[in-house]
Amino acid sequence: MAPEKLDAYVRNALELQGYQLDVAQTERVLAQFLRIEAIAQVFLVLPLPLPLPFDAEPAPVFRL
């Protein structure tokens, strides 16, 4: 995603969530989010098959 779009997303999301950070703090969070987004792209571009039942099950991976 284009850096300027991520920049806008982070600033808006911070406000939406209720954070009141100063300029330096916001820049640091933005840097962290850019890294998170780059890591997410590893799987966001994957051609996963259509979801199976329980595919997005969050926690009990092996609960039997």
Add this chain to the structure above:
Amino acid sequence: MTLCATETAALIRNGTCSALEILADTEARIRARDPLLNCFTTTTFERARREAAAIDAAIDASKASGAPLPPLAGVPYAVKNLFDIEGVVTLCGGKVNQSNPLAKQDAELLARMGAAGAILVGALNMDEHAYGFTTENTHYGTTHNPYDLSRIAGGSSGGSAAAVAGGLVPLTLGSDTNGSIRVPASFCGIFGLKPTYGRLPRTGTFPFVHSFDHLGPFARNAHDLGVVYDILQGPDPRDHACAQRAVEAVGISQLKLSPKRIAVLGGWFQYWAEDQARRAVAHVAAALGAESTAIFQNAEAARSAAFIIGGAEGGALHRARLIERYDEYDPLSRDRLVAGSLIPASWVIEAQRVRQHALREALALFEQYDLLIAPATPIPAPLAGTETLTINGRTVPARPSMGLLTQPVSCIGLPVCSVPVWLEDAQSGGLPIGVQLIAAPWREDICLAAARMLEAAGAVGYRAPPFS
């Protein structure tokens, strides 16, 4: 004297020492060595004296009645400070938690250790809220590596690993969300077990990432690790992710299992390993007679999914307090937490699907192999304050990257034993490094059997640090 847990229990059982004498020796060692290492954030010696006196009384009664003693009667241990200890504030490495109420009761695993006769002596340092791999805690200081005090112990269970390696206590408990047992076990040259996700209940511990939080033990040998693991097992309906399985004791003393189908994990696990880590894996593979290489194609995707799910769940957990009390959070992790709280829900859900996809691939691998081998960390313990690592020619930020090789495995909840390797060459710099022994879900017995075989063959093992 620095004894392992089993030796300590035997001395108390046969009357050579009392539990109170062992405790006094332990307290003296902690007071002498902890100023160098900075493992403990709280000691519980008064409680420990009461518990030790009760054990000594039970021993006297046992002599008269013949009743058996619990397996860890009189053995001192300590826990990462995210476990609830009755009457103590559960810090979870955070200054922001200092004003929380005192814990009303012990965490479930402490209750199980207590029932086994173990004596709690304190709580141990960690990265704030378990979000780190270094135990460089801005509020409670850095925990130092016992083999080189200028280096880190790893994290986030750094205090737990350094306390065992440094000979302060024979056993500790820690937690592992992305590698927080395996990374410090690797850097501190000891054994660590991250059981299958859902095996051990987390009741009474401070959470980080519900989807990945595991608890587990550290010890100086595989036998102790197996003994304590059996004590910790058992269902607990209060933790909804804890499988309601009966205890499946590995019985480490009689464990004869010999895994035959063993492979080294290649691809991602070789690419992100520096020379010493690769050679440690080759050393373990040779000792186990493993000649195959297996590829976990989804390793990178699983690591990425772990990063996103972990960031989002951790961020959401702390969001409200980050808004109100940002300045009280550790500068080393607070911006990552805030950024995590902004991750879109669709990414998290997609990451959970990736996780299930990766799990299916791993389960297929275990149709071919009983055990998979991989480095625990890309490098041995770095110097405290290290900001970047160069791995395979690529420069990456140090603090989040020490879990590159552990995250793909904990993302899908597989059981892993980290074993310590010492390479006898100048390049290793006298530092240990860990190797992960990875098995299929619920097969901790295979991990522990392999660890025990390697230790018996002299291929892996604990070495006392120079200062001890």
